[in-house]
Structures are given as structure tokens and as C-alpha cells.
Amino acid sequence: MLTYTIRRLLLSIPTLLFIAFVIFMLLELAPGDPMAQMPLTIPPEVKEKMRLALGLGEPWWVRFPLWLKQFFIVEPQYWIDQTFGTNFADGAQRIISFQSRSPVFDTIAERMPQTLWVVGMSYVVGVLIALPIGIISAYRQYSVFDNVGTFVSMIGFSVPPFFSGVVLIVIFSVSLGWLPSIYDTTHQVVDWDTFVFQLRQMIMPVMVLALQTTAQVSRYMRASMLDNLGQDYVRTARAKGMTESVVVMKHVLRNSMIPVITVIALGIPSIFGGAIITEQIFKVNGLGQLLIIALQGSDIPMVMTITFLLAVLIVMMNLIADILYGILDPRIRYD
Amino acid sequence: MTDQAVDTAVEELTKPRNQWLDVWDQFKTHKGAVVGLGFLIFITLFCAIGPLIWDVDPGKLDIRNKDVRPIYMAIFDSEAKTSWARPMGTDHLGRDIMANTMQGGRISLAVGWTAMILAVLIGTLVGVFAGYFKRLDGLLMRFTDLVLSLPILPLLLVMMLLFRDPLRAVFGPEQGIFILIVTGIGITSWMQTARIVRGDVMAIKEREFVLAARSIGTPARRMITRHLLPNVLSPIMVSATLGLATAIITESALSFLGLGFPSDFPTWGKILFDSVDRMTAFPERVIWPGLAISLTVLSVNYIGDGLRDALDPRIRGQ
DSSP states (O other): OHHHHHHHHHHHHHHHHHHHHHHHHHHHHSOOOTTTTSOTTSOHHHHHHHHHHTTOSSOHHHHHHHHHHIIIIIHHHHHHHHHHOOOSSTTOOOOBOTTTOSBHHHHHHHHHHHHHHHHHHHHHHHHHHHHHHHHHHHHTTTSHHHHHHHHHHHHHHHSOHHHHHHHHIIIIIIISOOSOSSOOTTOOOOSHHHHHHHHHHHHHHHHHHHHHHHHHHHHHHHHHHHHHHTSHHHHHHHHTTOOHHHIIIIIIHHHHHHHHHHHHHHHHHHHHHHHHHHHHHHTOOSHHHHHHHHHHTTOHHHHHHHHHHHHHHHHHHHHHHHHHHHHHOTTOOOO | OHHHHHHHHHOOSSOOOOHHHHHHHHHHTOHHHHHHHHHHHHHHHHHHTHHHHSOOOTTOOOGGGTTOOOTTHHHHOTTSOOOTTSTTOBOTTOOBHHHHHHHHHHHHHHHHHHHHHHHHHHHHHHHHHHHHOHHHHHHHHHHHHHHHTSOHHHHHHHHHHHHHHHHHHHHOHHHHHHHHHHHHHHHHSOHHHHHHHHHHHHHHHTSHHHHHHHHTTOOHHHIIIIIIGGGGHHHHHHHHHHHHHHHHHHHHHHHHTTOSSOTTSOOHHHHHHHHGGGTTTOTHHHHHHHHHHHHHHHHHHHHHHHHHHHHOTTTTTO
């Protein structure tokens, strides 16, 4: 298991390098120009100097390794320096945003908590709703509950977040006036009232994202439970005279959770993708909104870094899912 | 399938049973799928034939008749500004919403179908090659895994933003964006099809009839087109329906983020995006295009569900 983990970790390095290269070349080959927005009255030689100041003067085979060095060596050094008060970085050049002229990672660190709160909460809520639905749907297959559950998860698959979010706003903010439609990120939780306000403004974005998670995870949970409920060991357990709750909740559920846990791990990156849209609807100033703003302003270092971070997340979650599968299921042997 | 056509022609006396007739019989038993198919046909006709009957120019500005509410609003509120000439109302520039919904549906559905066909073509090609030729398998599947670990939505946004202007200059505003969106969605959503097709091809390759075909000297090209492809057709069709659903959603998501078609060319996602600012006063303007997207995708998903059952010979005929 350990050798497998190490082998996979080593294999993920070329994968990530390839992904970084693809993203970099896409941005490089694209005919878009970060100077396109500048006034036409700027003389060409000044424009050339501005390009140099943005670090665009060098060819790509110089800038790509430089970006890699900044991402993998310089930025962690700064991070260590900040945490432990050391001085590894020694004033090395960080990745600088074209738009704000401040280090990209500082901006990302500012935006991260909002996204993590909304996305993380929605994922937890979605999974917590999905598991019981999946279990009951499978245990009472073809019952009314199962049919309703199937229909609801079909809707969860089909209704895009930009529509479900807008409908929620129309109903709960416009018609009923119960919930705020704009997420106030400057809000600080200090006492009970502010906590309630925070809760109220989080309900809608969390529910929009959770609907999609619930749809997916409950389907997998149901299918996996159905697979296991027909197995011989379930009949044995019942024949031994075990109570139904022990059979279902201990024997079947534990075995059914193995594939579901990997699905849960694999779904985390896609929920960040969904957050891009949800943040746009509810005006959450998180990572997704940052990415959109950076895209519109041709802020190449920012776009590159955020996209690459998402790719790292995907690769890591794939790895974690595979390793979890090996740990949880003794039948799987990777060696 | 051509064999079966010949067979049925020969056996006139016995009741002819075509494989696709069986599939259709099984498909009909799935209520959701039949309703979904009905709705998909309805919405396609609504968008395709609708503009011929309702010949209002979707782009025509009629500022005197702006902000007309849909006709059913007259029931709730007799003061509301409604007009039988504008049954679904007009937007803030007086453009007819019904004509816009039809025109937008045309583009949305066209993008969805074309992108799906492109993705299925690439996926089938990669899957068949990886499954049939052992030498290509490792390389192609490594590549598929790599593409699967790319963050799709951000990359699509980057592509949209960076390649929009040059393509627009070459192919014209509508054609350029259409090509860009279709290729973007197509080359980022073929991976699941490739994986499924590869697995099935590898399983079928070990069967006796393939061995028999090989023993009489069938070349690889004919082996693939005649023996392998017809047998993997059902998983391809199921993943095609899923591909259509995701393509429609992705296109509207791009339009919703303001990176899709330019504003003179309505798509359902674009209409929704343009109406969000005024949804407090005119909620119907976001509800209609949103419902059109959601119901289309829902019906396509149900069709996929029904097809999966209908194409599975173990379920069929029970």
C-alpha cells in the first residue's frame, strides 16, 4: 500500500507538469493581449516597456520554468517565512497579478475562506441529505419514497445551478422576502444575531450547490446498497437471527459505503467548478468570482494560478479516492 | 442491421421482428422516457417551425411596447400591461420574448447536438483504437486520464475569452462563436465515452465470433466497422444522451457567465443572463428560458434512462 501510494505520488508529478504546460500554452498561444485594453495614444516604445514590466518580454521557454519555480519553490518559501518568521525567500520575485500588482497568493488567501465556507458547507449538507435518501430508497425499492427520490435526483441532475439559484432568489428574496439575495462577505459573526444573519445568508447558496451533490451521491448510495442487499452474506446474517437494523446499518451499509466514499472524494473538485457559477449569482466574492474578474481583465498570472490550483485539487482527490478504496476494501490489492 | 433488413424481407410469412422494434417496445414501457421524448420533439418543433408561424423579428426594437408582461398576468392583475400581440411579453428594449425564446432555442439545441456529436465521435474513435490495438492502449488511456484531470469549466472560460475575437474576425460573429463553443465543449467531454467504449471493445474482442471473423482473415478496418461498432452501439447511444444534456447545460453556463454568444444572438442561457438584473420586477423573464433549459435537459436525461433499459437485452422482453 505504501509503495503504491509513493508510486502514485511520483506519477502525479509529470501529470501536474503536463497540466501546467497545457494551461500555460493555452494562455500563451491565445491571441489575446493583456495590453489590448490600454489607450491607443500610448506610443509603441512605451507599450513595449510596459510589456517588459509585466514580464512578457521573454520567450515561453524562459517564462514557463520561471513560473514553475515561483509556484513550487518561491511561494512555499514565503509561506514558511510568514508562519515561522524565517527568511528563506530572501526577497525573491513572487507571482504578481497584472491587475492589482500584488502577489497572486495573497489575493487567493483573502478569497479562500468565503469559497471554502460556502462550498464546504454545501458539500457536507448535500452528503448528509443524500446518504439517508439513498439507504431508504434502496431498502424500499420501487416504493413511493424511492420514486420521489429518483425524480428529485433527476431534477438535481437537470436543473443547472444558475437557474435553481435564480428561482430561489425569486421565491425567497423577492416574493417572500425571507432571505437576503446578496451574500455579505464583510459580515462578522460576533454574537447570536450576527450568527443567525450569517446562517440566513448562507442557506440559499449552500442549498443550490447541495442539490447537485445530493442528486449524485444518493444515486450512487442507492445503487451500491442494492448491490449489497442481494448478496449471500445478507441472507446469512438474517438467517442467524440478527435484527433488521443490524443487518442493514452494520453489514450492508458498511460495505456499501466503500464505493460511495470514493465518489464523494471525486466530487469535491466539480463542486468547486459549480461554485464559480453560484458565486456569480449570489455575489459571493470568492475564488470563482476572482477567476471571472481575472479572465475579463486578461490577468494571466491569476488565471493560470487559480486554474492550476483546481487541477492540483483534482489530481489529489483522484489519488485520495484510489488510496481510500484500497484501505477500505481488503479485496483490492494494488501490488 | 442491414442483415436484419434483408431477413425481414425474406421472412414475409412469419411475423417480422426487427431488433429496433423490440427496443422501441421496451422503450415505450418507460413512462418518463416517452414523456421526455414527447417534450424533446415538442420543443424542437417549437424552435424549428415556430419562427415560420410566429414571424416576428427577435431582434426588432419596439421601444413603445417595452416591458409588456406575459398575457396570463392579466388574470392576476388587470392593471398589468399586456397585449395579445405579445403573448409572452417584451423585454426592456421591446423585443418580443416569444420570438427570442424560439431563436435562442434554435441556437442552444444546435450547439448541444453538434457538440454532442463531436464529443461522441472523438470518444468512440479513441475508445475503439485503445480497445482494439494493444499498442495504442497505454498511450491513449494515459492521455484520457490527463484530460480528465484538467479543470474543465475554467479552461473553457479561458478558451472562450482568448479565442473569441480572432474566430469572430475570421468566420463572422455568430459562426465564429458557434464553432468555438462547439469545439470547446466537444474536446472537453469525450473522455467518459472513450472509457466506456474501450472497456466494451476489450470485452467483445475476446468473444468467439471475433475469433471466427479473424480466422477467415477479416482486416482490422472491417473488424471494427462490422463486428465491434454495432455491438458497442448501445453504450455509445446512452452516453450520447448524457452528452447532449451536459452540452446544453455547459453552453448556457458559458452564456450565463457572459462569455457565450454576443448579446444580439439570443440563446436560452443568454436570455436568462440578460434578465437577471430585472428579475425582481419581471420574474417571468428568467423563469421561461430557465424552464426551457431545465425541461429539455430533464427530458433528455429521462430518454437516456429509458434507452439504457431498452438497449439492455437482459431487461428487454421481460
